[in-house]
Every structure is written in structure tokens, then in C-alpha cells.
Amino acid sequence: MTTRGFTGRPLGPDLARRLPPGQSRTVDFPVLSAGPTPPVDLRAWRFSLKVGPREVASWDWETFNALPQTALTCDIHCVTTWSKFDTPWEGVLVDHILAAAGLAAPTPFTLAWSFDDYSTNVPTADLTGGQAMVALRYEGKPLDAAHGGPARLLVPHLYLWKSAKWIRALQFTERDEPGFWETRGYHMRGDPWREQRYDSDS
Amino acid sequence: MSAVLAGGAPRALPWVAATITRTQACTPRLRSIFLRAPTAPHVAGQHLDVRLTAADGYHARRPYSIASAPGAAETELLVESLPGGEVSPWFVDVAAPGDTFEVKGPLGGVFLWRPEDRGPLLLAGGGSGIAPLLSMVRERAARAPGMPTLLLYSVRRFEEAAYPEELDALERADPALRVVIATTRGPAERPGDHEGRFDERAVAEQLARWGHSPLRALVCGPTAFVEAVTGTLLGAGVPASRILAERFGGSAAAA
Numbered sequence: 001m002t003t004r005g006f007t008g009r010p011l012g013p014d015l016a017r018r019l020p021p022g023q024s025r026t027v028d029f030p031v032l033s034a035g036p037t038p039p040v041d042l043r044a045w046r047f048s049l050k051v052g053p054r055e056v057a058s059w060d061w062e063t064f065n066a067l068p069q070t071a072l073t074c075d076i077h078c079v080t081t082w083s084k085f086d087t088p089w090e091g092v093l094v095d096h097i098l099a100a101a102g103l104a105a106p107t108p109f110t111l112a113w114s115f116d117d118y119s120t121n122v123p124t125a126d127l128t129g130g131q132a133m134v135a136l137r138y139e140g141k142p143l144d145a146a147h148g149g150p151a152r153l154l155v156p157h158l159y160l161w162k163s164a165k166w167i168r169a170l171q172f173t174e175r176d177e178p179g180f181w182e183t184r185g186y187h188m189r190g191d192p193w194r195e196q197r198y199d200s201d202s
Numbered sequence: 203m204s205a206v207l208a209g210g211a212p213r214a215l216p217w218v219a220a221t222i223t224r225t226q227a228c229t230p231r232l233r234s235i236f237l238r239a240p241t242a243p244h245v246a247g248q249h250l251d252v253r254l255t256a257a258d259g260y261h262a263r264r265p266y267s268i269a270s271a272p273g274a275a276e277t278e279l280l281v282e283s284l285p286g287g288e289v290s291p292w293f294v295d296v297a298a299p300g301d302t303f304e305v306k307g308p309l310g311g312v313f314l315w316r317p318e319d320r321g322p323l324l325l326a327g328g329g330s331g332i333a334p335l336l337s338m339v340r341e342r343a344a345r346a347p348g349m350p351t352l353l354l355y356s357v358r359r360f361e362e363a364a365y366p367e368e369l370d371a372l373e374r375a376d377p378a379l380r381v382v383i384a385t386t387r388g389p390a391e392r393p394g395d396h397e398g399r400f401d402e403r404a405v406a407e408q409l410a411r412w413g414h415s416p417l418r419a420l421v422c423g424p425t426a427f428v429e430a431v432t433g434t435l436l437g438a439g440v441p442a443s444r445i446l447a448e449r450f451g452g453s454a455a456a457a
Binding site for chain 1: 219251253254257260262265296301302303312313429435443445449450
């Protein structure tokens with residue numbers, strides 16, 4: 001269906017190739033969260049790995065920051081249809097977190113948990129192989145609370161709701177268990193290139 | 203009830219044709235777009251995804267909150283014209299009765315208010331963040347009059363407030379509804395309005411005057427507004443589980 005008088009403003013071919021279907025480019029950095037920004041005290045901050053209900057490793061702020069740091073510049077895609085190009089992050093790759101805990105990927109699925117009890121499920125294979133990190137810095141500065149600071153998950157090749165803000169744990173699960181948005185109709189994997197927004201999208 | 207609530211998830215919602223019935227200037231910055239589309243009735247707070255398609259097949263998709271009351275004959279969207287935007291200028295400068303485009307929805311299963319969710323109800327909106335809250339105020343007037351409700355509405359100048367006469371009339375008709383409009387760059391217009399931002403102090407003062415603690419608080423607007431209001435509510439002892447927020451990035455390029 002053509003909309004009378006709408007021409008749109010397509011990007012040039014180089015940028016257009018980086019834009020998943022149904023997305024448009026923003027140069028701003030919009031914030032999306034379902035509730036208030038939780039206050040997170042660095043002295044009380046803790047990040048843990050769980051396999052099922054069992055905690056297998058944990059770090060406080062200082063020991064977590066001592067893990068190997070990786071810089072990653074990537075495009076990010078929000079399900080509300082904005083994409084932002086070339087966002088510069090630094091943090092600890094999930095690979096390095098697993099290595100520090102002496103683990104290989106323990107189960108096929110993962111639930112990421114936040115300090116505000118938000119959760120989101122991600123296939124473990126999408127977190128490893130250098131694809132995902134727990135991000136601590138953005139544009140060279142400590143991550144803002146509104147954007148998920150002090151630490152958030154970053155899985156840039158999936159829609160951004162998978163990149164849980166204010167992360168406190170990764171829990172490895174045998175089954176693919178839906179998180180906050182996934183129980184509310186959003187997609188279990190959320191690949192922007194296949195436009196997997198809602199659970200009705202293939 | 204909508205597909206979203208019935209199944210807890212949006213079930214295979216298709217894109218459907220929407221036809222504009224009328225458009226009107228709501229404020230100098232907001233245009234009301236009234237449309238008809240074969241979508242299920244919405245719950246106050248939900249949005250429609252809108253898709254405009256160019257002659258060459260290029261399309262652009264954006265979410266817009268629904269401002270009309272659930273069950274209204276026409277669905278109303280409030281579109282703010284953002285300079286340099288791609289979709290909003292079409293709605294503001296081009297769209298006319300009879301024009302068609304596609305919509306999918308209603309969507310959104312969290313930022314909602316239904317009469318059975320009860321109150322006291324606190325609604326706080328900044329700028330075009332008033333849209334989903336208008337739907338809630340209209341729903342409340344129709345189906346839950348008498349429910350203690352405080353609407354905090356922040357605009358730059360009074361003339362940028364959407365539907366001030368309607369809000370006045372609702373307030374006069376129902377003493378349980380209190381509307382306070384904050385003007386950040388202009389004078390307060392009505393008795394009880396607030397000149398300046400809804401900063402921590404102003405929100406705390408309004409809560410004290412209201413005399414209720416909200417069972418539900420829904421806050422929608424630009425990020426800085428939402429952070430300030432939700433932060434104050436947390437500080438005033440309102441549990442995080444009672445607060446829902448929807449933030450607008452305020453991104454001209456994404457508009």
C-alpha cells in the first residue's frame with residue numbers, strides 16, 4: 001500500500017545496508033525501560049553466574065573491573081524501530097567471564113537478570129564467540145544509570161531489549177524460559193535482520 | 203479485550219489499512235490524527251505501529267501512542283512535528299482525510315491502565331508524552347469516575363498543552379480528578395498550576411497537596427522528565443513495582 005505524498009528519506013546504499021528492515025537511523029540515544037531507573041550502589045554491586053538455581057561464580061565491582069576489558073564498536077537496534085550506528089562500548093566479554101569462572105557454555109539458554117528484577121532470555125550461542133559483553137563504559141565514560149549503568153549486558157546483534165540494563169546475573173538454563181518482555185509477547189530470540197519483534201514473527 | 207491481553211501476547215497481528223477521517227491542530231506543536239482501522243479495541247496506554255510506504259516500496263515504521271479512549275469511534279494519535287523527521291512531517295504537513303497507510307496493533311502489554319487496576323492513580327506526562335495518559339484520563343472519566351487521580355502535565359508554555367478545555371471540564375465535573383499543568387518557559391495559567399519544572403520539590407509538593415499515595419503511577423515523556431518524576435516517587439516511598447514509565451528519546455532523526 002503506497003501512502004500518498006510519502007517519499008521517505010532512504011539512506012545512501014552504504015548506510016542502508018547496515019539498517020535492518022523496518023528500522024530507521026537515529027543519531028540520539030533514546031532510553032527505553034518499563035519502570036524507574038533503579039539506584040545501584042557500587043559498594044553493594046555484585047555480578048554472578050548461575051547454572052540453574054546454583055550460583056557458580058560471583059564478582060564485586062572491583063574484581064569484575066579487573067577482568068580483561070574489551071572495546072567494541074557496533075550498531076545497535078531497538079525494537080521500537082530506531083537503530084544507532086557505531087556505538088563505542090567497553091566491558092568484559094561473556095567469553096572472558098566464563099573463562100574466569102572456569103566454565104564452558106553450560107546450557108543452551110541463558111536468562112539475564114537485572115537489579116530491578118527485569119529479565120530477558122538469550123540463546124547462549126548468541127552470547128559467546130566475542131558477540132556479547134557486560135558493558136561498563138560508553139564513549140569512554142562510565143555508563144549512565146539511564147542507559148543501564150553501572151553495568152549492562154550488550155548483545156548488539158539482537159534487538160536491544162535483550163541487552164539487559166543494570167545487570168546482576170547470567171543464569172544458564174536447560175530450557176528457553178521467557179523473560180519480562182518475552183512473556184508479554186516479544187520474540188524469544190529477537191534477530192533484527194529477520195525482524196523478530198513479536199512472538200508472532202517467524 | 204485486545205489480543206494482547208487475551209493471550210498475554212500479540213497473536214499474529216497483521217498490518218491493516220487505516221484511513222484518516224480528519225486531522226486538526228491540537229497545539230502549535232502537536233497534530234491530532236483521527237483514523238479508522240479494523241483493529242481490536244485498545245487498552246489505555248497501548249500504541250499502534252504505523253507504516254508509511256513510498257511509491258518505490260521504501261517504508262518507514264514508527265510507534266505512536268493512542269490518545270483516544272478505548273472504544274472510541276475514531277482512533278486518535280498525537281503527532282509532534284520534529285524538524286528533520288521522516289514520518290512526523292508527513293502526518294503534520296501532508297496527511298489529509300481519506301489518506302491511507304498501514305497500522306499494526308494495538309501493541310504494548312506493560313504501560314497500561316484499566317479501571318480494574320484501580321487507584322489512587324498518578325499520571326505524569328511531559329510534552330507529547332500526554333498521549334497515552336489522555337487515553338487513561340478519558341477512560342477513567344467514562345468508566346471509573348470518582349477515582350482519586352492526579353494528572354501532572356508539563357509543557358513549555360500553556361498554549362502547548364493538549365486539550366486544556368477538556369481537562370478543565372473533566373476536573374470541574376469530578377472533584378476526585380486534579381490536573382496540574384506545569385509551564386517550564388511561560389506563566390502558569392490556571393489556579394493551582396505550577397510555574398517551572400516538575401522537579402523533585404514540585405512533585406513532592408503536589409503529592410502532599412493531593413494527599414494520596416498512588417497505587418498506580420504512570421509516567422511518560424522525555425527521558426529527563428521521566429527520570430526526575432520517577433526518582434522523586436521512589437524517594438517519596440512509592441514502591442518501584444507501582445511505577446510504570448515510558449520514555450521518549452526526543453530524537454529528531456528517529457521521528
